[in-house]
Structure formats: C-alpha cells, structure tokens
Amino acid sequence: MKLSTQDVEYVAKLARLEFTDAQKEKFTVQLNNILIYIEKLGELDTTGIAPMSHAIAVSNAFREDVERPSLGTKATLANAPDARGEFFRVPKVID
Amino acid sequence: MEFETIIGLEVHAQMLTDTKIFCNCSTKFGGAPNSHTCPVCLGMPGVLPVLNKKVVEYAMMMALATNCTINPSNSFARKNYFYPDLPKGYQISQYAYPLAEHGYVWIDMDGKQKKIGITRIHMEEDAGKLIHDENNPFSYVDLNRTGVPLIEIVGEPDIRSPEEAAEYLKRLHEILVYLEICDGNMEEGSFRCDANVSIRPVGQKEFGTRTELKNMNSFRNVQRALEYEVKRQQYLVENGESIIQETRLWDDAQGATNSMRSKEEAHDYRYFPDPDLVKVVVDEDWITQIRESLPELPVAKRERFIREYQIPAYDAGVLTADKALALYYEDVVRLCGKPKQASNWVMGDVLRFLNEGKRDIRQCPISARSLADMINLIEEGTISGKMAKDIVEDMYHTGKPPQDIIREKGLVQITDEGELTETIKAIIDAHPVQLADYRGGREKLFGFFVGQVMKATQGKANPQLVNNLLKKMLAP
Incomplete structure (x- = not known):
C-alpha cells in the first residue's frame, strides 16, 4: 500500500470534502491502484531528461496589453449563489 | 543579552499595465465593484488564460535593474488554497522556475554602502478584495483586483535593523517608480510589503524562530512594526518564553502587532505546473533589448x-x-x-x-x-x-x-549710480547725528544707513552698489 487512510483524510480535508469511513476505505484502495499503475512509469530510465509540463512544445504564447470590454457587474453576479448590491456575498471570513 | 535582528522582506508590486495578467480586463483602481471582470479572471470552467507580454517585459526591467539573472526558461504554477477572494481555488504564480534570481541592491546607511540580496523575482496574479460586514455574518467580494499583475520581489535575510528595512524598501520603490512600471502607491496597495523577522543572540549561527508581519502600508509603518516586533521577541526570550512561528498583523492605531490566531497548521499549497500556460523563453536578444530600454x-x-x-x-x-x-x-x-x-x-x-x-x-x-x-x-x-x-x-x-x-x-533694481548717489546724499543730510556718531567710530551704524537706502528705494537698490557708495560717501 502506497497510501494510508490518513493520507486520504488529509487530501479530503485540503479539498474540503467529508467522507464516511466506508468511503475512505474504498478511496484508499482506488487511489492506491492508480498510484501502483502510475508507478509503471518509474521502470523507465529518465536520467538526464528534463521534466515535462506540457504535451506540446510551444512557448511564449502572449497577449498584447489592450483593454477589451468586461462582462459588467450584472452579468458577473448573474450566477452567483448569493449576491448583495454589486458584490458577491459569502459567509464571513476572517483568517 | 545582546541580540541580532534578522529581517527578510517580500515586496509585491503592481505592474502598471492597462490590462490584467491573463485577460483583457482593465486594471484601473476604483471601478464599480465587480465591473472589471470576465470569464477568465472569474475562474469560469473551460477558459484559457493568456499571458500579457508587457507584464513579462516590466518584470524583466525590474530584474535587470536589481542585478538579477533572468532564467532563460521560466514557467507558471498553481498555488492551491480556498479563500473567497480567489475564485479559481488557486493562484497562478511562479514557483520552481521563477523569472529571475540572484540579484541585489545597495542601500546607504549613514554614508556606508550595504548590499542586500534578492533571492528571486517572479510574476503572479493578485487576488480579489474582501469587505467584512461589521454587524452581520457576511463578507462581500469584489473581484476587480483578481488577476491584476504583480511581481513579487523576495529579499535575502540580509537586513539587520528596521532602519535598513525602510531604506531597502525606499530603494526598491524608487527603482520601480523610475522604471515607470509601478505607480508605487502604498495606500492603494500597488506596493506592499511583508516581513519575516527573527532575533538571535549575537554570535549564534542558527536563526531564531521567525514571525511574519503583514498589513504595513507605509515605509514608516514597516519600520514601526519591525521595531515593535523585535522588542516583543526580545522580551519573550529574556523571560524564558518561546516565540511562536506565526503571522502577525500590524495595528497602526494600537502601535502593535497581533497574532492572526489562524489554526496552527502548515499551509500545503500543492504547487504544480499550470497546464493552461506555456513556458516563457527569454533569449539573449530579448534581454539586450530590455536592458537598452532601461532609463x-x-x-x-x-x-x-x-x-x-x-x-x-x-x-x-x-x-x-x-x-x-x-x-x-x-x-x-x-x-x-x-x-x-x-x-x-x-x-x-x-x-x-x-x-x-x-x-x-x-x-x-x-x-x-x-x-x-x-x-x-x-x-x-x-x-x-x-x-x-x-x-x-x-x-x-x-x-x-x-x-x-x-x-x-515696477520692480527693476536700481543700478543707476547717479540716482542712488542723490538718494544717499538726501539720507545723509537728514541724519546728521547718526553721521557724526558713525564717523566717531560707531561702525554699526553703517547698517542703519543701508536700511534707510533700502527703505527709500523700496528694496530695489542694488545692494552691492549701495554698499560701495555708502562706504565712499560716509567716509570722513
């Protein structure tokens, strides 16, 4: 086993998810299976090869600094679960 | 016990572009709430951020002006955390491959030059603004600032006093404003500073436990906050108490730093390369071009x-x-x-x-x-x-x-010798007592005569000429 139930609990907490004990066990097994499968890549010798972060070898995709119209406050707030006036409204957060 | 102060500063500077770092929304301060937003900066599913070239150029200008080495290949990463001012659930920043590294600036402390190292300069996006309701359990979110371009300038822990910290900040601020890549407005948050502070007994090699200070919006407040925090840490150590590694907020009115009392768990940002953005490759030609454009x-x-x-x-x-x-x-x-x-x-x-x-x-x-x-x-x-x-x-x-x-x-100076001679003559005639006293040795009275001439000419007489003429005419 690569992952313990504690690892699953930690990741769930970071993602703000809550699971039952049964779910935690199930996900521990599933995540382990995924990691074991991915491990196969480790069989290849990648010494001296730079890590790849993109599937295509493109660089420097830029945009010019030219302003274009925004959505506007009304459209921006249209799908918000909660809004008040020109603002999104959320449960109070003080870090 | 003698202590040494160790300070490292992180500066966030807003780049003076017209549009945001990954979309074409305006960066203007003071727009109606949530009016400078679009699907990209709102973090809607399926959108694609595209890097503003000017942000890269501005960041390169600052990197070169602070003697940094620009990385020929640098890239963006996602910094993951949940907060209502961050609609995507991650901030796009640079992590493993920043734009530039290993720079420095000189500061002047009473005529002595000191070099302060710069660890790295990287590009990132700003978060939105939160307004907390005083009376109700709500916070209000304005996402206009979301995606506004920033550079973060991470300094080495080379600073040894709050005065040095203020001096270093002034130098950075001055360079940014000279380059015209940042308006430097601290009150509007265009130039912000966080500080890492620790103390250690003189002679000790290891750093002490550090605290991070936030919420200092002027050079003066940075210095005051650091002075307070150094004293607080010394007091703790001298009384056998331990310093807790935490973030503390400067309270200007109170003149003190207060713990943010956040849950004491280390953040786990799970940085990983952002697959939406391609690498930034900077060749020598580009660097030369930017270097030559520096004022x-x-x-x-x-x-x-x-x-x-x-x-x-x-x-x-x-x-x-x-x-x-x-x-x-x-x-x-x-x-x-x-x-x-x-x-x-x-x-x-x-x-x-x-x-x-x-x-x-x-x-x-x-x-x-x-x-x-x-x-x-x-x-x-x-x-x-x-x-x-x-x-x-x-x-x-x-x-x-x-x-x-x-x-x-009618203010032209009187430089006509004849005209002035007439005036002086009249004054001497009108003050025979003073003339006699002066000639009798009271040389201080010379000033009296100068005053009289100036009064008569409404201050328009050429002072040099008045002096010369008076000396001649008062002589016995």
Whole structure:
C-alpha cells in the first residue's frame, strides 16, 4: 500500500470534502491502484531528461496589453449563489 | 543579552499595465465593484488564460535593474488554497522556475554602502478584495483586483535593523517608480510589503524562530512594526518564553502587532505546473533589448548630478528622489547654465511652496523656463536676490514669468549710480547725528544707513552698489 487512510483524510480535508469511513476505505484502495499503475512509469530510465509540463512544445504564447470590454457587474453576479448590491456575498471570513 | 535582528522582506508590486495578467480586463483602481471582470479572471470552467507580454517585459526591467539573472526558461504554477477572494481555488504564480534570481541592491546607511540580496523575482496574479460586514455574518467580494499583475520581489535575510528595512524598501520603490512600471502607491496597495523577522543572540549561527508581519502600508509603518516586533521577541526570550512561528498583523492605531490566531497548521499549497500556460523563453536578444530600454536609474543619476553639476551629495539626493523633480531641475540648469543656483532655488523655495500646497512637481505653476529666467535676471543684476524671493512667490501663485511680474510691479533694481548717489546724499543730510556718531567710530551704524537706502528705494537698490557708495560717501 502506497497510501494510508490518513493520507486520504488529509487530501479530503485540503479539498474540503467529508467522507464516511466506508468511503475512505474504498478511496484508499482506488487511489492506491492508480498510484501502483502510475508507478509503471518509474521502470523507465529518465536520467538526464528534463521534466515535462506540457504535451506540446510551444512557448511564449502572449497577449498584447489592450483593454477589451468586461462582462459588467450584472452579468458577473448573474450566477452567483448569493449576491448583495454589486458584490458577491459569502459567509464571513476572517483568517 | 545582546541580540541580532534578522529581517527578510517580500515586496509585491503592481505592474502598471492597462490590462490584467491573463485577460483583457482593465486594471484601473476604483471601478464599480465587480465591473472589471470576465470569464477568465472569474475562474469560469473551460477558459484559457493568456499571458500579457508587457507584464513579462516590466518584470524583466525590474530584474535587470536589481542585478538579477533572468532564467532563460521560466514557467507558471498553481498555488492551491480556498479563500473567497480567489475564485479559481488557486493562484497562478511562479514557483520552481521563477523569472529571475540572484540579484541585489545597495542601500546607504549613514554614508556606508550595504548590499542586500534578492533571492528571486517572479510574476503572479493578485487576488480579489474582501469587505467584512461589521454587524452581520457576511463578507462581500469584489473581484476587480483578481488577476491584476504583480511581481513579487523576495529579499535575502540580509537586513539587520528596521532602519535598513525602510531604506531597502525606499530603494526598491524608487527603482520601480523610475522604471515607470509601478505607480508605487502604498495606500492603494500597488506596493506592499511583508516581513519575516527573527532575533538571535549575537554570535549564534542558527536563526531564531521567525514571525511574519503583514498589513504595513507605509515605509514608516514597516519600520514601526519591525521595531515593535523585535522588542516583543526580545522580551519573550529574556523571560524564558518561546516565540511562536506565526503571522502577525500590524495595528497602526494600537502601535502593535497581533497574532492572526489562524489554526496552527502548515499551509500545503500543492504547487504544480499550470497546464493552461506555456513556458516563457527569454533569449539573449530579448534581454539586450530590455536592458537598452532601461532609463537612467536613481543611483546613477545621483552620481552624475554630483559629478556633472558639482552639487553636494545631499542636494543630489533630494533632487533625484523624484524622477520628475530631477527632470525639472535639469531643464532649469539647461536653460540658465547655473547648477548650484538652480539647485538652491528648486530645493529651497520651489519645494517649500509645493510641500505647503501638497503639490507634486508636475503641478508646479513655475515653469523651468521661468525659474531659469529669474536666475538669469539675478545674475545680470536686474533684480537682487532679495527681490527674487518675493518675485518667485508671485510666480508660484500667478504662474506668470518673472519679466511680467517685474514690469507690473515696477520692480527693476536700481543700478543707476547717479540716482542712488542723490538718494544717499538726501539720507545723509537728514541724519546728521547718526553721521557724526558713525564717523566717531560707531561702525554699526553703517547698517542703519543701508536700511534707510533700502527703505527709500523700496528694496530695489542694488545692494552691492549701495554698499560701495555708502562706504565712499560716509567716509570722513
């Protein structure tokens, strides 16, 4: 086993998810299976090869600094679960 | 116990672009809430951020101006955390491959130069703004600032006192403003600073536990907050208590730092390369092009002023503290050819008027041409330095050139020897007692006669000429 139930609990907490004990066990097994499968890549010798972060070898995709119209406050707030006036409204957060 | 203070600063500077870092929304401050937003900066599913080229160029300018090495290949990563001011659930930043590294700036501490290292400079996006409801359990979110371009300048822990910290910040601020890539407005948050502070007994190698300070929105507050925090840490250590590694907020009104009391769990940002953004590749040509576009930087300008205009280091410092002021001064010098006099008038009267009126040199009603003309009029003897003091004040209030004010007020200096001789003769005749006393040895009375001449001529007499004539005519 690569992952313990504690690892699953930690990741769930970071993602703000809550699971039952049964779910935690199930996900521990599933995540382990995924990691074991991915491990196969480790069989290849990648010494001296730079890590790849993109599937295509493109660089420097830029945009010019030219302003274009925004959505506007009304459209921006249209799908918000909660809004008040020109603002999104959320449960109070003080870090 | 003697302690040594260790400070490292992280500066966030907003880049002065028209649009955000990954979309075409405006970066203007003060728009209606949530009006400068689009699907990209709102973090809608399926959108694609595209990097603003100007942000890269501006960040490269700062990197070169602070002697950093630009990484030929750098890239963006996602910093993951949940907070309502961050609609995507991650901030796009640079992590493993920042734009630039290994730089430094010089600071001047009482004439001594000290090098402060810069660990790295990277590009990232700003988060939104939260407004907390005082009475109800709600916070309000404005996402206009979301995606506004920032550079983060991470400094080495080379700073040893709050004064050095303030000095370092001023240097960075000055460079950013000179480069015209940041407006430097601390109140609007265009230039923000976080500080890592720790203390250790002198001689100890290991760093002590550090705290992170936030919420200091002026140079003065940075210094005050650091001074307070150093004292607080010393008190704890001297009383056998331990310092907790935590984030503390500076409270300006209270003059103290307070713990944010967040849950003491280490953040786990799970950085990973952002698959939406491709690598930024910077070749030598591009670096050369940016290097050649750099304007003269504050330190170089200061040195040139001292060398070229033969003015004291202090004057050069004042005149170059603001790029626009330096430009104004150089215009005046170019038009009158008298650097020292120009420096005296700019630093003295002009800056005093501007400070009193809380104005910027850009709003100065006295044009460089007018000030240069006035200096020339003094040199030519048309007006005296004393008259100029009044004239320059009128120039400031009316915006008129000195020639107009002189003509309107009939202020031309009396340099006619015959006319002055007549005046002096009348004064001597009217004061026989003082004349006798003076000739009897009371030399102090010379000043009395000068005063009388100035009074009779309404201050318009050429002082040098008055002195010469009086000496001759009062002699027994």
